[in-house]
Amino acid sequence: MAIDEQNHGVPISAFLFSAKPEAKAVHADYNTALLQKLLGEWKRGMGRNEAGEEFEIAVGNTDNDTRERTALQEIWAAILLLLCMFHVWQAWRNRLIKHLRGIPKGEDREEVRQRLVPPNGAIDIYEDAVEQYNTEVRYFKSLKARRNALDSSKGAAGLSFLSYLHSYLKVRDFWLAWSVAGAKEAAARLGVPLSDIARTNNHLESFNGRIKGKFFAPHMRGGRLPRLDYWVLDSSSTSRRCFQTSSQSGQKDGL
Known part of the structure; x- marks a missing residue:
């Protein structure tokens, strides 16, 4: 398309x-x-x-x-x-909802949510993105280690989401797929402005x-x-009509 x-x-x-x-x-x-x-x-x-x-x-x-x-x-x-990115954000949102359930609704839950999202998507250097990720891991580990029950819950929730997010970051090629760096590389390959890259x-x-x-x-x-042999687009017709080319009306499998 x-x-x-x-x-x-x-x-x-x-x-x-x-x-x-x-x-x-x-x-x-x-x-x-x-x-x-x-x-x-x-x-x-x-x-x-x-x-x-x-x-x-x-x-x-x-x-x-x-x-x-x-x-x-x-x-x-x-x-x-x-x-x-619509599907990426949808997946991250669903995971956040799942992992933040242990934190009471309100400012505490929102604080953790804002800290985790967006997770370095705007960073265009892979090593910087990894370092930012590790910084968040250290922060939530320290939070989980506290004796305060709420802080411990916030730390556990953050670490759970970061564990899931690791699959998006552990391989550079996959990080490129959703980061701004990938969009910039696509623009360079195609010779078009960054704004023309479909996300x-x-x-x-x-x-x-x-x-x-x-x-x-x-x-x-x-x-x-x-089925493929059922529909044919007659491009020579102004009505662009579809017509049947096979007498068979169904198929069990296949292309």
Whole structure:
């Protein structure tokens, strides 16, 4: 999906994946190998340019799905993968809510929350980010060691959240995915201003919701699933009509 000058998403291509009927969610029915095969076929299908170069991607934006990220890196080894900050903040917020429950609501809980978030996301040097993280660990360890029950609870809550946050910081490449440093590197790779770097994939999420809810839903009666050979976009028609190309009405699994 491209983003135009008005910050609107413009769909360029779409991959349609139909999960098995018994799958509880679409994302639970694919794995890295399947995604890698799909992306590999797409790359080959894109062909080469006049200089004989294969289709490459400089920067990608994903949520925190390790299967998707691994598959992308297997096909495009040099790709810089950024994380959707909407999903990152959502994950951090949920974790904070969980770990701060032991602190009474009010100023004490808010004090710990403000200390933990934002956790060095604006620092653009990895070593400085690690040092800031270690500073917070030392602070909350000292807080937990106090005899005061409230301070001890605040220290334990902070350490619990920092333990979770460690997975976002322990590897530099993953830190780049959500820090401002990663966005700056993406801007340098693409030769665009930092403000033009998308920090969320919500444009795409919105499109996915529309295509599933508005276009597919009315035709999915009786348990039918959308399938690649069922929908064809007739780009030569001004009405952009969709028509059926297969007499089969459903599928159990596959792409």
